[in-house]
Amino acid sequence: xxxxxxxxxxxxxxxLSRIKSKSDKGGMAVISGSRGDKSAKxxxxxxxxxxxxxxxxxxxxxxxxxxxxxENPGTKDEKKVKEREQGKG
Numbered sequence: 001x002x003x004x005x006x007x008x009x010x011x012x013x014x015x016l017s018r019i020k021s022k023s024d025k026g027g028m029a030v031i032s033g034s035r036g037d038k039s040a041k042x043x044x045x046x047x048x049x050x051x052x053x054x055x056x057x058x059x060x061x062x063x064x065x066x067x068x069x070x071e072n073p074g075t076k077d078e079k080k081v082k083e084r085e086q087g088k089g
Contacts, residue, residue, distance in 0.1 A: 022063060036071045036081050 022028045033046035054062050071081045 018063070019065070030065075032067070036079065 019028070019030075031050065033050040034043040035046070038046065051062055066082060068080070068082045070078055072078050
């Protein structure tokens with residue numbers, strides 16, 4: 001597991017300020033329909049469906065952000081993951 005300092009060192013500063021700005025305006029949530037065992041095409045479809053589901057609940061559209069990290073670090077299944085996430089602020 002990463003320390004908070006290690007985690008923060010990997011954040012893109014512009015993305016972090018965008019998240020903070022949304023949070024300061026009244027709270028936020030971050031959710032993702034992407035999964036490491038799905039193809040890029042499947043994850044794109046899942047993200048699109050998640051956005052439709054959010055809007056279907058009468059909420060404004062999500063703010064799109066991209067997350068990157070190592071999944072299963074230190075194991076034979078370790079891989080770099082990049083996914084689109086829905087941020088709601």
